[in-house]
Amino acid sequence: MSKEEQSAENFQTPTEFTGLKTSKPKDTAGGLPAIVSSIKHIIGEVGLKQGTKSMLSVNQMNGYDCPGCAWPDPDHERSGLGEFCENGAKAVAEEATTRKVDPAFFKKYTIDQLGSKSDYWLGKSGRLTHPMVLKPGQQHYEPISWPDAFQLIAHSLNKLNTPDEAVFYTSGRTSNEAAFLYQLLVRKFGTNNLPDCSNMCHESSGVALSETVGIGKGSVKLDDFYKADLIIISGQNPGTNHPRMLTALQKAKKEGAKIVTINPLRETGLVKFKHPQHLTDMLGSATAITDLFLPIKINGDVALIKAMLKLLIEADQKSGGKILDHEFIKANTHGFETLLDDLKSYDVPSLIKQSGVPEDKVMEAVTLLKEKKNIIFCWAMGLTQHKNAVDNIREIVNLLLIKGSIGKPGAGTCPVRGHSNVQGDRTMGIWEKPKKAFLDNLQKVFGFDPPREHGMDTVEAIGAMAGGGAKVFIGLGGNFLSASPDTAYTAKALQNCDLTVQVSTKLNRSHLVTGKTALILPCLGRTERDRQNGVTQFVTVENSTGVVHQSTGNKPPASPDLLSEPKIVAELGKALIGNSPIDWDQMVENYDNIRDYIEKVIPGFEDYNVRVRNPGGFYLPNGAREGVFKTITGKANFTINRLASHDLKAGEFIMMTIRSHDQFNTTIYGLNDRYRGIYNERRVILMNPDDMRDTGVVANDVVNIKSCFNNVERVAEQFLVVPYEIPPQCVATYFPEANVLVPVDNFADHSHTPASKSIIVTIHKA
Ligand SMILES: Nc1nc2c(c(=O)[nH]1)N[C@H]1C(S)=C(S)[C@@H](COP(=O)(O)OP(=O)(O)OC[C@H]3O[C@@H](n4cnc5c(=O)[nH]c(N)nc54)[C@H](O)[C@@H]3O)O[C@H]1N2
Ligand SMILES: Nc1nc2c(c(=O)[nH]1)N[C@H]1C(S)=C(S)[C@@H](COP(=O)(O)OP(=O)(O)OC[C@H]3O[C@@H](n4cnc5c(=O)[nH]c(N)nc54)[C@H](O)[C@@H]3O)O[C@H]1N2
Ligand SMILES: [Mo]
Secondary structure (H helix, E strand, O other): OOOOOHHHHHOOOOOOOEEEEEEHHHOOOHHHHHHHHHHHHHHHHOOOHHHHHHHHOOOOOOEOOOOOOOOOOOOOOOOOOOOOHHHHHHHHHHHHHHEEEEEEHHHHOOOOHHHHHOOHHHHHHHEEEEEEOEOOOOOOOOOOOOHHHHHHHHHHHHOOOOOOOOEEEEEOOOOOHHHHHHHHHHHHOOOOOOOHHHHHOOHHHHHHHHHOOOOOOOOOOOHHHHHHEEEEOOOOOOOHHHHHHHHHHHHHHHHOEEEEEOOOOHHHHEEEEEOOHHHHHHHEEEEEEEEEEEOOOOOOHHHHHHHHHHHHHHHHHHHHOOOOOHHHHHHHHHHHHHHHHHHHOOOHHHHHHOOOOOHHHHHHHHHHOOOOEEEEEEEHHHOOOOHHHHHHHHHHHHHHHHHHOOOOOOEEEEEEEOOOHHHHHHHHOOOOOOOOOHHHHHHHHOOOOOOOOOOHHHHHHHHHHHHHOOOOEEEEEEHHHHHOOOOOHHHHHHHOOOOEEEEEEEOOHHHHOOOEEEEEEEEEEEOOOOEOOOEEOOEEOOOOOOOOEEEOEOOHHHOOOEHHHHHHHHHHHHHHHHHHOOOHHHHHHHHHHHHHHHHHHOOOOOOOOHOOOOOOOOOOOOHHOOOOOOOOOOEEOOOOOOOOOOOOOOEEEEEEEEEEOOOEOOHHHHHEEOHHHHEEEOOEEOOOOHHHHOOOOOOOOOOEEEEEEOEEEEEEEEEEEEOOOOOEEEEEOOOOOOHHHHHOOOEOOOOOOOOOOOOOOOOOOO
16 A cells, blocks of 8 residues: 555554543433433534524424434324434434534545544534545545536446446435435446445344244334333343333333343343433432343343243143133244244253343243233344344244234334334335345336346445455445444455445544545435425435334535435436436425335335325334234244354453444444443443453453454454443443454354354453
8 A cells, every 4th residue: 555545544443542430330311411411412512592493303293303213203292392312412413513524624634644533533523514535545535526526436337347346335314215216226227236234233133024024124113112011122222222212111111011121231221211301200200111130141042032932831831821822823823833842952941041141030031921911022233233143033023922922002023223214225125135026116117127136235245345346335324434344354345446435424434444536425414404496305214113204304504515315316326327217307306206206116105295294104014013924924933043152262252342322323422321330431341340350350451352253363452441240251342443353254144244242252451
């Protein structure tokens, strides 16, 4: 690499410490501290007046969808105080910031200077304002006009030997309209290379649920929480990542539901909650959320659920068939006998031991499961990011099926989605493995032959770029470098490209580790007014429960030079393919036109433009919700699943990479993880005190962490040890700092989701 090119070190955040402080983990989420924190972030980035205005329209019927998580809003009512939470406030503040990353900023800093800054610093620099280009061998981005940028991309794409040498990534904040246009452009160009953040997120859920219940999405509605008698939450930290879920759980408890949580960590939001918008809560005592906490070992979930299944089946036999829902099993499922047979090969004590959960707690959980008929199972990344992640979720389905807990009110599957429109993007066709029916419809409506061969997912795309098989990378949102596994390897993959393009709102590390030529295309954010031909447009999104609704930005754009995502895709379409047969201009002049096409291509969007104008939007069809299972067998399928197999040697640990309270994925809002009592530092490793003693480390010791997979050693340097209540042989670090340790070739079977919650590591005093 020549001296002028980017230094190899730009790929990770600097290893200097920022000054760790710790306290006891909190036992109550929300409350006054949540309000104080919201206000601090809003005033710091936006100022009080504009900030308050922005917050009041979050998740309102006529406002914009919160750019944070994908938790649903109530169907008919909205809080007059704004339907937002502390972390929603941070997400809005981050986007609405008044600071700017403009051409003068890029003139001031070289790529290497920016590379030496932390992710926190990069994000706090402000909003991107102009399209910028980084020419080969240069150290500074320079302004480029929009038409020149589109020509440059079209030229690079047209030079490829085949369209399959291009990778078109999507992050889950993209609207339905932008996503639909994007996949159309990519397929018209001639490839299905549409990896997305979902590949690293809930892909394992999609795969498992499609196979077992016939739809890759959850089956419950928000109202089901208030009809459930048992809610199980596993592998999820809602207090931080889906704070509005706590409101639903609080209400569910008032309606009589019991709540069981399964997690290696006693996450604060799951312990107690005070609703920051309810005066009675603020003045009175907090609601205890969890009735029973099962402290599981990382990746011990299949073992735990198998133990529960066995114990329930035994109890059922003893009770003469009163515990399981035999009528449901007979009428609606396939494979029950095979499951019973398979379970005979396990014994309960060994399963319980492998799960790490104390036996009396397992028994308590089984007692609840025996009594309760309407069960909802919620989960997130703690279950989807393991080698046997698909097994994790299929095993959950086994549990729900024996209890007949799906396809009726108050019961079902609830994979809690991450990005606010990640589910909608998939519905729109952002998928490297599109269904035949979808492509057939595309062909019928647009009159071209879409490619039929499956494209590359995230892990495959990294490999292709590293190996020279892919040469152009385009990212519609996201931060591919830092979100992907194996940061050093992914960096080489991106640097191997001829061109990398990032459509972004904020500066991130993917702008600093680039192909030979790089483009930044700055776009409008969710909160901003989007006008086309002088008329304000709205976009649409789909939440975790399959509700499609409007989102209308109301803030003036951060810069007059920003384009909306649909406009960027349409302009690229024109430069690459021309304005015929697909009339890109017509589609973006009024987003209703895009929605008319979506309606023609995708089932469930009948009368889209009318129904999406109804307050609260509309539900998409969901077979599993109705008890109709569109699987190969025509029934809900029981499956046979594998236990995790980590033979940890002495000195080895299983590490999960998790989110702190002050981040949204790779966007770092602040340096605190308030609920866990960790302040002003992200380079920490949470360890069990007994393990610390055995390893010969004490609190605040500096360690290097090593992972070794398929004989390749990876090292993450300079982490501070924090003693924490976590099961033995389990440790935790934050994502993305620890992504250098996630092997690109260690991913979930069937879904290819990187196993970023089960990395085998050793810990070494630095
Ligand atoms: N504020 C904020 N909101 C967010 C995000 C954010 O970064 N910040 N990210 C968004 C996105 S894209 C997503 S996908 C979601 C992520 O939401 P979560 O899945 O809640 O996020 P993680 O921090 O990855 O937390 C994983 C949880 O699983 C637990 N866990 C880890 N391994 C295991 C295991 O083997 N078994 C069990 N039972 N539990 C385990 C961890 O202790 C942790 O509590 O949140 C979304 N919302
Ligand atoms: N080790 C480890 N790795 C993980 C995970 C983990 O738990 N552990 N989690 C995985 C998960 S669940 C996910 S979803 C992925 C996340 O992967 P990504 O979605 O790729 O990453 P984000 O950090 O959400 O992307 C942030 C960037 O998106 C851009 N952005 C924000 N809003 C907008 C917008 O409205 N439009 C556009 N065009 N750009 C916008 C900003 O420039 C910002 O810098 O990471 C995965 N990686
Ligand atoms: Mo995610």
